[in-house]
Amino acid sequence: MAQPITAEDFIAFDADQARLGQLLFYDKILSGNRNISCGTCHHHDLGGSDGLSLGIGEGGTGLGPRRTPGEGPDRIAKRIPRNAPALWNLGHKDVRVLFHDGRLEISNIYGNGFDSPAEEWLPPGLQSMLAAQALFPMTAQFEMAGNTGENEVIGAVTDRIDLGWPILAKRVRTIPEYGQMFVDAFDHIDRSEDVTIVEIGNALAAFIGTEWANYDSPYDAFLTDGTPLPDTAERGRQLFFGEARCAQCHNGPLLSDQDFHAMALPAFGPGRTRQWDPIPRDVGRMGATDDLEDAYRFRTPPLRNVALTGPYGHNGAYTQLRDMVRHMADPVTMRTEWTPALAALPQVPWLQTIDFVIQSDQLEMARHAATLDVKPVSLSDAQVDDIVAFLESLTGVSALDLPLGRPATVPSGLPVD
Template identity: 65%
Template sequence: MGGGRKQAKRKNILPHIAFLVGLGTTAQADLITANDYVAADPLQAQLGQLLFYDKVLSGNKNIACATCHHHDLAGTDGLSLGIGEGGMGLGTKRTAGMGQDAIRKRVPRNAPALWNLGHKDVRVVFHDGRLTPSDLFGNGFNSPAEEWLPQGLDNIVAAQSLFPLTAQFEMAGNLGENDVTHATQIRIDRAWPLIADRVSEIEKYVFLFKTAFDDVETAGDIDITHIGNALGAFITTEWRSFDTPYDAFLRDGTPLPAQAEAGRALFFGKANCSSCHSGALLSDQSFHALALPAFGPGRTRKFDPIPRDVGRMGETNVLEDAYRFRTPMLRNVALTGPYGHNGAYPTLEGMIRHHLNPAAALQGWTKDLAQLPNVPEKVQQIDFVIQSDRREMARQASKIDITPIDLSDAEVDQLVAFMHALTDKNHDMRPMGKPLAVPSGIPVD
């Protein structure tokens, strides 16, 4: 009888053993739960939702944070390189604007997804990692604003939200057009009080800030830190994703579809994707060179003579960091193309195939793959001019951190299926969504 009980016991644990074996290199430590996100005040998040969609934060009051990170587009804009301040419309239908208001330059990099930025483990943001937690400047962050970034920002997302407001081609506007962009040219922190003053002149915003923040009693108490913290509270609560088929697999062993399961085994095994896309966030939050096709205006430094993007080196000034970019997180990745720091590939399959053999993929890439809406001719002329610089192209092509690997077409399809298993089942049902109107009265896109 005793032996029978032991035999039954063994039989009962077999499914659990099979589940643990099936995890491969993944583990329960890779689970994400609601407790893994930074705390956010609900009233501040509701205020942040309105600010996120309100164009009053932009220099010319014609673009909002949501323009490039819209709910209808899974928190992105669907473009390789965005059309920022001066443009009209959303996503692939966005135009370059008209007359003197038309854009003068595309946004140099692809609009990054917002999913899971509020996770407590996030320690680097932007494609080049130019914002990280740090005590270097006494305000909690190492950022482009250095010591002029204000103290009192709640988290890295609150800090990040302030920089598009002062970026000329994203939200600030061109020189001579408004006081915000003029102040930015003097020093970045000169612009933020002007934006805060705009908000504090709107009676409904004053009421909402007084309600959400204990230290705001009058309109004059509202400063850019409150705005950043409200935006951060909204972003960190609104764009959470931890209810995907993959999460169900990690949480309780719910089987993935056969194709996705085969892709998961490849991802954590033969394809070696998890060497960079690791941990709970499916990102090592480090920087790697993939030799992606170069195009667009580039994120140039003051002394760059050509429209190039040197990636991480632009932040560190360390030569070995050249052309390296941050590993993106992958939940909801199937919803947030185009892919790469400049949106070089419109499909997951294309991006995966580039990883398999970057040098060959670079040679085979064609310009029609870039999602670039029509812009004025003088802007469009810059789109591919960098590709005529043979020396720069040779430098970028020589910097590859990935070892080529052979996968069959069927295996590529399996990896794509696994990427789709990272899509949250409630991705289109966010807690707050898009507001119908904002306190400034400016129409909401």
């Protein structure tokens, strides 16, 4: 059985910084071409995600499943390589690793508190993992930075990962409304000229860490005061923590061991390739550690509000929670039976040749399929339905009515998705 969550389990963020972070989260000024925000792929209306298996990032238009890949020279050049992760309860004090491959961890190896893709160039003063994490989509070409040659941010990032952040910080602090909000929210900021990417990251973290703190689900009521779950969910709970063995990985207060496991999900998409990868593959944790033992292993996702955050898996292989449960129980069979219809992958004609090309590489597919960290569990259709009912009982009563929500406008004047 998981542990109950209380308010004391979360980092204490400043409310004024959270209100500032809300505006920044939905403001496209933080993207290289001023055309996409954090909220585009982590939207309130979509459970803090985007409803797509692999997102349509910089260059696309619209929101969620209705988002289109753009056209002409501004159209997307690549799908986002991984599914947009959910934001629920990331301000919990137990969170110690972020991103699907765990490439952001608490560590002082570089003298700034974190082991991150920015290494020693991550600026000091970031007050939480969330603050550090918030900075990296701004440096990613296909997420927020834009394509080479399109703007000064991507040009700077191409030279070195941290060089785009001062450009974005200047954009923000020179807007009078933002400048004054930073002075009001941060004790050490006496004038707008003092604002750096560090304050922007800390404000975004304050918003994410408070807005998506949610632990008022029927299961939380069961944990705290013994309120019974519906019969189907109770049967599912017993399976989850018992013979289905889900809790071997999904344990602790967040229902995640925050470790990395190979589950043989079907491979598709552009892959999160490394510089020396000859094919569009995704080696998971190995991409962060360069350790062969970590190949094809991905972080165990937390499960509270999981019913709101499909598609599922590091690449969104399944839109339906039921199918994901079936895959976790029997990865080999489900991988064999998988078809693209089970994912939410909008048609992008100029990318179709790359979407599934990895599946024609027999050696890579053999390595991928052979790396599996679980033994199959035989579950009947009724048992799968019961586990899904339990997972649905993890949805918070207030999960779709969060404290701040989406702002109608932002200080830059740019449109809000």
